Amino acid sequence: MSTMLTLVRREFWEHRSLWIAPLAVGALVMLGAVIGHASIGSETAQADPNMRTGLFGVALLVFGIPQWITLSVILWFYSVDCLYSERKDRSILFWKSMPVSDQKTVLSKFLVAALIVPLGVFVVTSVTSLLFCAVWALRGLFDPSVINIWDTATWFRIQGLTFVSIVVATLWYAPLTAYLLMLSAWARRNVSVWAIVPPLAAVIVEQIAFHTHHLRTILAYRLGGILQEFHLGQLFVEGSGESPETASMRGLANIHPAAAFANIDLWLGVLFAAALVLAAVRIRRYRDDT
Secondary structure, three states, X not given: OHHHHHHHHHHHHHOOHHHHHHHHHHHHHHHHHHHOOOOOOOHHHHHOHHHHHHHHXXXXXXXXXXXXXXXHHHHHHHXXXXXXXXXXXXXXXXXHHOOOOHHHHHHHHHHHHHHHHHXXXXXXXXXXXXXXXXXXXXXXXXXXXXXXXXXXXXXXXXXXXXXXXXXXXXXXXXXXXXXXXXXXXXXXXXXXXXXXXXXXXHHHHHHHHXXXXXXXXXXXXXXXXXXXXXXXXXXXXXXXXXXXXXHHHHHHHOOOHHHHHHOHXXXXXXXXXXXXXXXXXXXXXXXXXX
């Protein structure tokens, strides 16, 4: 455990964007709380507690979008670079001289990308949302146009939904993370190109040669199918005769990310990710660019 903790700390020392980028985004969000302006909807929505609850829940979900976009970007670049860069700068020679196995090294990088950083971003987002609402409430004391829509129960429910969603997303995208790690251990250069071009070329070849799109469907499902499990699209779709506020409340009630654990494709992806991680371990063991 001590060795694994040291390896995890090493990742944050060498790849500072993993923690600097989320903190920077949080700081920008807080700046928006201080100088920004927003509207929470119609006067009826502002007066109706149920409407305000629905709007507050949706606002919390939207509030985290900048952080999750940032997370996706930094994890992509980290995953394609973490094993490649140590070969590029020859630091792998030093680490291989240490009594640390390839299994622990690769596993530490996988845990950082798949679990530790997403959970860290979740904590940053939760704290930032509390500070944002506190600043917004203070502004409301001096500016009548700033309306406080805070709801404690809704905040805890959204944090619970977000946490479960992170766990599901970690399992769902584990094959992608492991695939990028394997390429990072194997490719001699241009890891991002190797990550994108072969699947894209395979889709094009299948379409031209066989006039089918099975591979494209599989890739699209693995990249975006998790959103279908969460029913996030219903947050922004109005029903017949429904106001946006009512549609938002209905959408929040329909979000059940825990149901994704019953999806067999989730667990098949986890098994495939384990195979890719083992492949990355073996490649790192025998890869020698020197």
